[in-house]
Amino acid sequence: MLSRTAENLFWIARYMERAETMSRLLEVGARISLTPSAGHGYRSEWESLLQASGTAEGFAEKYGDPVQRNIESYLFFDRDNPSSVISCIERARENARIVRTAITGQVWDTLNTAFQDIRQLERKPRSEMETSDLCDWVNRQSSLLRGTMDSSMLRNDGFSFMNLGYALERADNTARLIDVKYFVLLPSVSMVGSGFDNYQWQVLLRAMQSHRAFHWAYGGEITAAKIVDFLILNPSSPRSLMSAAQKAMRHIDSLSRFYNQPSGPAQERVRGLVDALKATRVPEIFDEGMHEFLTRFIHDIGDLTALVQRTYLTGEAQ
């Protein structure tokens, strides 16, 4: 397979995952803004959500103060924002158009339809659309794509490159989301009792659409340790760092099987990452410092991505 084709496939998935992350952030922010804050007015988490999305700077430049309406357009429909939902969907579709013959008709249809639809949505007056409907729509597109991939694509290298895109993007996005809110999970804060802000962790779980799953998995009292375990170490939580790392490992392994190549540096690296997560216990994360731990993880994922890039996407002799 051409390296560039693999790269296009990889990015289709990354952009779709990113679109989903953006829409989740938007959904959570909108929800929180409906909750009254202590004293008067409503709570606002827009600042930190912009931080988490990595778009705070671009937004401030364009709009200044975080006003909800502006944020909503910025995260959803603004082409100046390279991470907005519309930017991501357009780029995912463009990447698909380039490798039109390397994906199935169904996968193309899904992406092309999402692209045609969001252009329609864009033309509608904003007042006619509820934010939650928009977010639902994005989540549906994203699920649809994963579904059509699973049901229609050959299990070949192309399939693995797409899934690798999903896994690496998700690992990175999740780690960044946790990092923005890491301080609410510090045990020192929760020990103070009333200091553990009840709604702050909800922000996190909701942002990952995992609050229900969390209760199913753990039940009982909500503690910082449980949340950390759920979001980072639990392999059965679909958005945990562990899940993402394992998925990346599965597909890197498939690639080397597919190409009949011996284990390479990318494989060793991802195996090391998964093994390290397996050996980690929650208290160790607190000991190291949550922020430090996440920074290290984001860095490791970046390294792994670079290794995948070097091994498969440059086409140079190894």
Next chain:
Amino acid sequence: MILTVDHVTKYAYDVPMGAAVQSLRLFPSRFEGQREIEWLVTIENGIRGGSFRDGAGDKVEGWSVRPPVDEVVVTVRGKIETFDTSGVLRGHRELVHPMAYLRETSATWVDDGLAKLAEEVTQGLSEPLQKAHRLSAAIGEAIAYTPDVTDAHTTAAEALAQGQGVCQDHAHALIAAARSIDLPARYVSGYLLASEDGAPHEAAHAWAEIWVQGIGWIGFDAANSCCPDERYIRLGSGLDAREAAPIRGVAQGGGEERLDVTVALGQVQQ
């Protein structure tokens, strides 16, 4: 005359670059004025590509250097015997029709100044050979040899207007003027053994060739007011300096390139 050449071209980059690719035209022409004794072109850590002789008779060889590339060092070492053919490129095998050398390029674009000069100095002459000599002399007078006032992108018209330049500018101006009166002309790159009087010319040199019906291609070095003799080594030709460049190359990436060239030409005592 037996001449030795030791020519090192070094491209250094401030950041490591992607692959570098070079197209070299660094091989002595085959004609009655030159007999190659030994000639070796190499690029450090480079991979030699295909080579061929083009329609103009020049040998071209491709090279590449794998990434990461910090520098590209091109070395030419050779020994060659030269003969004076009074500038005539006798015995040179080539296929390109002389008329293909009437085409203008951006470097040899003819402005009023060049056209006027060409017309005035050749007025009343009917012999192309006379015209060519007259043009070469006129360009030599009109552009004083002055290093560092022009650069690689200076056009023939600009150099003439400025009245100063180096051998590249002389060659460009002569070519442009010749073409303006329908004489096919081309740019030639090569080496020149510095004269004993110590005239301040670089050893890497360039001059022009003009097509004279009935004789063929004849070299004219307007910068030195002469025709190439046994002190000259001819490498390759083209419509202008860019086309005749002994080294064309590119390295992928955004790094700054620093160029360092040393050329030593010697005469073997016999």
Next chain:
Amino acid sequence: MTDYFNEMFDGGKVRPPYNGLDGWTREMPAEFRAMKQAEAEALFRRIGITFAVYGEGGDPDRLIPFDMFPRVFTQMEWRKLERGIKQRARALNAFLLDVYGRGEIVRAGRIPARLVYQNDAYERAVSGFVPPRGIYSHIVGIDLVRTGPDQFYVLEDNCRTPSGVSYMLENREIMMRMFPNLFRENRIEPVDGYADALRRTMASVAPAKCDAEPTIAILTPGHFNSAYYEHSFLADLMGVELVEGADLFVEGGFCWMRTTEGPKKLDVIYRRIDDAFLDPLCFRPDSMLGVPGLMDVYRSGGVTICSAPGAGVADDKAIYTYVPEMVRFYLGEEPLLENVPTWQCAKKDDCKYVLEHLPELVIKEVHGSGGYGMLVGPKSTKEQIEAFRHKIIDDPDNYIAQPTLALSTTPTFVEEGVAPRHVDLRPYCLVGDKIELVPGGLTRVALTEGSLVVNSSQGGGVKDTWVLAE
């Protein structure tokens, strides 16, 4: 009022090739037709056959209008055309090989040296090179117009990278899907062997150094190009990779593709980018589309480029006049296809005539294409004609003129039913170890009543082109 040749109706009589279509249209209810038209459009859109129009806003994924009424040739008519087209393709290739070699035709005084060697399309960089099998133009697209039952003219030759073949293939695909009965009732020669024939042609010109099954790829300028769809469509049909310049690099005298399994040697490049962009070391130094060092590899026999760089000198409109001369000179035959009489504004007498007869003539730029920069005298206003007069006076070398031809018409579906519209034809001739021509081509139709401009960029549409089996 000019009398145009109608390919279907001769007076009130239906000409034989169209016998099978007369009943078909007569009996087709209007609603059924509308339904089928919508179905065709939906199919095109789903497959993704769209084209972008340069310099216009609007929908970047525009559909080229498809007319369901086929254009038909009998086997006899086609055989005659085929012989003429193959003859022309051979002569054009002989010319290219010659002018990049010794230039015998120029030495013999049959073509002025200036026209060849001072031509912008003449690539000095390939002179002296003999490509595999001596072929420069592997796909020759010849644009033909018809003015009578037996009268065809060559409008122009396309020796570089004639486009539009994907429409020929898709138009047929869609017609067969929508009207299978037509194909049951009329025995129509298939065109779907084109992609295989193209691959075979490319493989047959692999470099001598290639000792295994040659690897072939299509080189595209990229996904922003208006013809990207065609590039990816052909790559898919041929089963070869579609590459951009950045996917390739040269090393050790060969050209390599970057793949997920490391470099893979590439033997034949079907390029869909212009000469000027192929190699920044050789041509435009600012080109981001090409592959640095590619020309050195090409010239030293490491890779074959189709069509060969420099092939454009044969399809230049100034050279066009001399193609019949090429046929006589190289093949010793009389040309089977006629040229349209052409006046060269570069010639003084011709220019004078042209300026005196502008309202009757079609004026074209020597290097223009796509129907841009041309004047159709009889269809133009006084102002347009005067504007063109100045252009010609300013730069006569840049223009040629031809009489306004009475282009044939074929029945075409229009708002009110069926009406005659003007058409041309572009068959695609493949030149490799064999010369092949699939029975068919691209028929372009000027959809506006009375219009003679069939280019898709100027509101033209396309039709399926049938050659009836014997």
